[in-house]
Structures are given as C-alpha cells and as structure tokens.
Amino acid sequence: MLSNTALDERRKAAVSGGASMSFPIYVDRAQNAELWDVEGRRYIDFVGGMGALAVGHSNPDVIAAIEAQLKRFSHTFFGTAPYESYVELAERLNKRCNVGGPAKTLLLTTGAEAVENAVKISRAYTKRRGIIVFGGAFHGRTLLTMAMTGKVSPYKQSFGPFPGSIYRAPYPDLYRGVSVEHCLSALETLFETEIEPSQVAAIVIEPLIGEGGYIPSPVEFMIGIRRLCYRHGIVLVADEVQCGMGRSGRLFAIEHTGVEPDLILTAKSLAAGIPLAAVVGKAAIMDSVGVGGLGGTYAGNPLACAAALAVLDVIERDNLLNRAQEVGDRLKAGLQAIQKKRNRSPIGDIRGLGAMIGVELVEDDETRKPARSLTAKVIEEAANRGLLLASAGRHFNVIRFLVPLTISDAVIEESLQIIEESINAAVNGDIGNAPLAQAG
Structure with a gap:
C-alpha cells in the first residue's frame, strides 16, 4: 500500500x-x-x-466531454489542422465577455501565457511599449510576467534581471488606509515622473486582486482607470485568471463594477483544471497582430476546448x-x-x-x-x-x-x-x- x-x-x-x-x-x-x-x-x-x-x-459533464473528444482525436495543432470546438468556444466567450463592442478570442494554455499575449497584442495595437501593473498583483511565473508580478518572495527572488518597460502603481486597500484617491493620484504622478501616457500600451489589473490579499477593486477605482485609458488611448486589460469563470458571482469579476475592459484574460477554471487560457477582446485590437504572430503548439487543445464548453454548460444549467x-x-x-x-x-x-x-x-x-x-x-x-x-x-x-x-x-x-x-x-x-x- x-x-x-x-x-x-x-x-x-x-x-x-x-x-x-x-x-x-x-x-x-x-x-x-x-x-x-x-x-x-x-x-x-x-x-x-x-x-x-x-x-x-x-465533474461528470466535463469527464464525459473529454472522453467523447478523446475517442475522436486528442491533438492536431490548430494552426495546421483546425477543429470546430476551438471556434465554438471562441464564439461563446465572445458573447459572454463585455468589452464594449464586437469581440474576438485567442486560446492559449496557461494564465501567464494569456498575460504575455495580452501585452503583445496591446503593444502591436498601440505601437507603444509601457505596461502599468499594481502592487501585490500576480500575473505569472514567466520572465515577463514575473516582472509584472508585485511580490518578490517566493516568485521573483534570484531570477532577475527582468524585462523593462514595466511600471507599478499602488492598489487600493481600504482596510489598511490605502484610498482610491491616493492610488489614482499615484497614477497621475507616474505619468509625470516615470513614463508619459502616450507611451503606455496597457494597464493590466486584477479586478479582485488574488495573491495581493483578496481585495476587490473599488468601483470608483475601476471607473477612474477606465477614464484614464480612454483619455490616453491605453488598452485596459482585466486579468481574470483567478477571479473569473463565476467565482465572484458574475462570470467575470469586473462585471461588478460596470466597467468594460478592452481585453479579458481567463484560465484556471475555464476548463476545470485542463490547461487552457484565453484572451478575449475588442475585435479591432485582437486583429492588430499579423498572421502567425499568435499561437502555440498546445494552444486551444481539443480536449481542453471540450472541457471548457462543458464548464460553460454546467455554469449556465446549474x-x-x-x-x-x-x-x-x-x-x-x-x-x-x-x-x-x-x-x-x-x-x-x-x-x-x-x-x-x-x-x-x-x-x-x-x-x-x-x-x-x-x-x-x-x-x-x-x-x-x-x-x-x-x-x-x-x-x-x-x-x-x-x-x-x-x-x-x-x-x-x-x-x-x-x-x-x-x-x-x-x-x-x-x-x-x-x-x-x-x-x-
């Protein structure tokens, strides 16, 4: 035994x-x-x-969906031999993600991969370099996403140097006296002292910060960030890898604020633990990358797509x-x-x-x-x-x-x-x- x-x-x-x-x-x-x-x-x-x-x-519905797909085929690489389940999942995510207009989806494998691709897409669309993130955030363990993550131990120690053009601002923590006003003011100060807003490609934020202490973003903070992004032509990215897929009581946590981001990132519960992630965003932004600039060997694997479609069914049915x-x-x-x-x-x-x-x-x-x-x-x-x-x-x-x-x-x-x-x-x-x- x-x-x-x-x-x-x-x-x-x-x-x-x-x-x-x-x-x-x-x-x-x-x-x-x-x-x-x-x-x-x-x-x-x-x-x-x-x-x-x-x-x-x-989950029995997820198991049944994976078993049925496995009997047909387990993998092809979507870039050479595509399949319907990838397209169907993209269609369903496009309908469920509120990004202020027609949406398109890119499927990937991990949450960190979704974050990295959101940065790539934002830079391609804006022709800018700067990325703003927040204290306490967790965006992944790759070299770029470690630079974006706002916690040294255990995620960043001994692994530098990290990629540049990443700028960090404070995140509101009302329990500890870090106000919305202070954080919005700090963003304006960052524009004055670190990088001009015309060089910022994206602001990436967790609408409910996870690793930083499970702190929901105040509505007025999200509204303030949305206004800044509109004013300066910055892409607003909602990292919903941990707080998305229904955990907050909405499919995506940002829905609690009424704010519509430009890109939404999801992974983790998207496919019930089968590796799958997605970037969903405004069609014009998602189409700004040249053909072949996005993808990956396992991105949108058919078994994971089958699992994700079953997850969406379960969330709705139950x-x-x-x-x-x-x-x-x-x-x-x-x-x-x-x-x-x-x-x-x-x-x-x-x-x-x-x-x-x-x-x-x-x-x-x-x-x-x-x-x-x-x-x-x-x-x-x-x-x-x-x-x-x-x-x-x-x-x-x-x-x-x-x-x-x-x-x-x-x-x-x-x-x-x-x-x-x-x-x-x-x-x-x-x-x-x-x-x-x-x-x-």
Missing part, C-alpha cells in the same frame, strides 16, 4: 526543490469539493486546484453564478459569527465577492499588525482536521477560499466548524493536538 511518507521521500529525491508543496498528502481520488489521499483520509478542498475547479473535482453568491453569503455569515465570539478576535477583515473570500488575520485589531505566524498555524491545524486552505497577501496573513461552487451546504458548515476549531487551537497555543483527518 502506498503511503504519504514513502511518496514524499520519492518526491524529495526526484522533484526539483523549487516546486512547492503545502501539505504532505498525496491524492488518490477526488469528487466535487472533497479528496482522499493514498492512505484513505478525507479532506475538504478549499484550495480547488488553486482556483481551477469552480465546477468541482471530477445556475452556478447564483450559487457562488449563496456560497459566499454562507461563508461570510459563518466567519462573522466566529469573529464575534472572541473579544479580541484575530479575524481583522472578511472580504471578497461571491465565493471568492479572503480572511485577514491580525495580531491586534487596533494596530492591524499582520499575523503571519498565526495564519500558518491555522492552515496547518485545519489540514490536520481535514480542511485544505491557502494563504495570500504580502504578509501571508490572508486565508483565501477557492472552494468549488458545487460544494454542498453541509460541507460548508463542516468546514466552518473546522475553521473555528483551528483558529481557537492556534490562538490558544494548543498546536499539534488536532486529530488527523479521518479515513472515509
């Missing part, structure tokens, strides 16, 4: 040490919002393939946008109840959109000092009790929830109980006494 310990020893001997691993458990099977390790222990999955499983593990809001409301209510039970609760802020929730833990509610160590202990305790969580934020003190939208209410309530027990154990110093996740 396989064991987690034996597999972990094999991992250490065979896998690069630079590849992270949060939990020493090895998955045997998974269904919806639950998974079981090779020793038979059950876990509730609030990490969800780090946001790639909005429709849950092993009304998962409303379900995302229901899941988020239930989680927020439960977390607020936990917060109120303690006079000096470590829960400083509960925020997010739909089911994309972030819980910021602090050492003191007055100083709001980030509780990084406590957050790590809560995550460890939760794993011991059978709930998988992940952190976010510049200080790693935000617990982020990336739960499948198909999770049942009963499993949500079970998870909230585990979270409360884990916080109590971490605060009281009762570490390491939690029962291991049970087999079942």
Whole structure:
C-alpha cells in the first residue's frame, strides 16, 4: 500500500526543490469539493486546484466531454489542422465577455501565457511599449510576467534581471488606509515622473486582486482607470485568471463594477483544471497582430476546448453564478459569527465577492499588525482536521477560499466548524493536538 511518507521521500529525491508543496498528502481520488489521499483520509478542498475547479473535482459533464473528444482525436495543432470546438468556444466567450463592442478570442494554455499575449497584442495595437501593473498583483511565473508580478518572495527572488518597460502603481486597500484617491493620484504622478501616457500600451489589473490579499477593486477605482485609458488611448486589460469563470458571482469579476475592459484574460477554471487560457477582446485590437504572430503548439487543445464548453454548460444549467453568491453569503455569515465570539478576535477583515473570500488575520485589531505566524498555524491545524486552505497577501496573513461552487451546504458548515476549531487551537497555543483527518 502506498503511503504519504514513502511518496514524499520519492518526491524529495526526484522533484526539483523549487516546486512547492503545502501539505504532505498525496491524492488518490477526488469528487466535487472533497479528496482522499493514498492512505484513505478525507479532506475538504478549499484550495480547488488553486482556483481551477469552480465546477468541482471530477465533474461528470466535463469527464464525459473529454472522453467523447478523446475517442475522436486528442491533438492536431490548430494552426495546421483546425477543429470546430476551438471556434465554438471562441464564439461563446465572445458573447459572454463585455468589452464594449464586437469581440474576438485567442486560446492559449496557461494564465501567464494569456498575460504575455495580452501585452503583445496591446503593444502591436498601440505601437507603444509601457505596461502599468499594481502592487501585490500576480500575473505569472514567466520572465515577463514575473516582472509584472508585485511580490518578490517566493516568485521573483534570484531570477532577475527582468524585462523593462514595466511600471507599478499602488492598489487600493481600504482596510489598511490605502484610498482610491491616493492610488489614482499615484497614477497621475507616474505619468509625470516615470513614463508619459502616450507611451503606455496597457494597464493590466486584477479586478479582485488574488495573491495581493483578496481585495476587490473599488468601483470608483475601476471607473477612474477606465477614464484614464480612454483619455490616453491605453488598452485596459482585466486579468481574470483567478477571479473569473463565476467565482465572484458574475462570470467575470469586473462585471461588478460596470466597467468594460478592452481585453479579458481567463484560465484556471475555464476548463476545470485542463490547461487552457484565453484572451478575449475588442475585435479591432485582437486583429492588430499579423498572421502567425499568435499561437502555440498546445494552444486551444481539443480536449481542453471540450472541457471548457462543458464548464460553460454546467455554469449556465446549474445556475452556478447564483450559487457562488449563496456560497459566499454562507461563508461570510459563518466567519462573522466566529469573529464575534472572541473579544479580541484575530479575524481583522472578511472580504471578497461571491465565493471568492479572503480572511485577514491580525495580531491586534487596533494596530492591524499582520499575523503571519498565526495564519500558518491555522492552515496547518485545519489540514490536520481535514480542511485544505491557502494563504495570500504580502504578509501571508490572508486565508483565501477557492472552494468549488458545487460544494454542498453541509460541507460548508463542516468546514466552518473546522475553521473555528483551528483558529481557537492556534490562538490558544494548543498546536499539534488536532486529530488527523479521518479515513472515509
């Protein structure tokens, strides 16, 4: 019988040490919002393939679509022998993405690849070089997207130098006093001191910043950025790789603001964890690149396209946008109840959109000092009790929830109980006494 310990020893001997691993458990099977390790222990999955499983593990509709496509053909390379599913998926994304006019789509493989191609397309369209991004953003792990990512450890350290013409502005964080006015003013200052707006090709923003701490972009901030882009002829790019595909209660998080970007990027949950990404944007912008300038060997793989079409069907048929809001409301209510039970609760802020929730833990509610160590202990305790969580934020003190939208209410309530027990154990110093996740 396989064991987690034996597999972990094999991992250490065979896998690069630079590849992270949060939990020493090895998955045997998974269904919806639950998974079981090779020793038979059950876990509730609030990490969800780090946001790639909005429709849950092993969704039967996705499995059926992949199996049917696999029996026909698995790969051809769209650039030489195209197929209908790529075209159909592009048509459906064009209809669902609000970009202020007729849209076109480019399919790719990863979120970072979508970001890089958005930069290429924006530069080709504007004939400009500059790209503006925001503090705390995560845009990928390639050399260009690392330059755009606003977090050094662990993503950027030791990997420079990075490509140039990337400029960074502050992102609003109302909980910590970083106002919309300050951030919009900082953009104007950047135009005065770093790069003239006539040389900026694109502003790339996560409408709900992920790695930076699960902070929704205030509506007035997005409106202000949209106005700047219109005024200066800058392409506005919404990076929805993590916050898109229904997680926020809308298909794309930017829809909450009423702002229409020029390009929308999506990946992760687009194909239920099968590698697939897309750039969807205004037709005139998308057509600004010469023939052959865009593509990739695996871009728009037919198995991934079949999975994505099934995902869109499931989201619509099962009304998962409303379900995302229901899941988020239930989680927020439960977390607020936990917060109120303690006079000096470590829960400083509960925020997010739909089911994309972030819980910021602090050492003191007055100083709001980030509780990084406590957050790590809560995550460890939760794993011991059978709930998988992940952190976010510049200080790693935000617990982020990336739960499948198909999770049942009963499993949500079970998870909230585990979270409360884990916080109590971490605060009281009762570490390491939690029962291991049970087999079942």
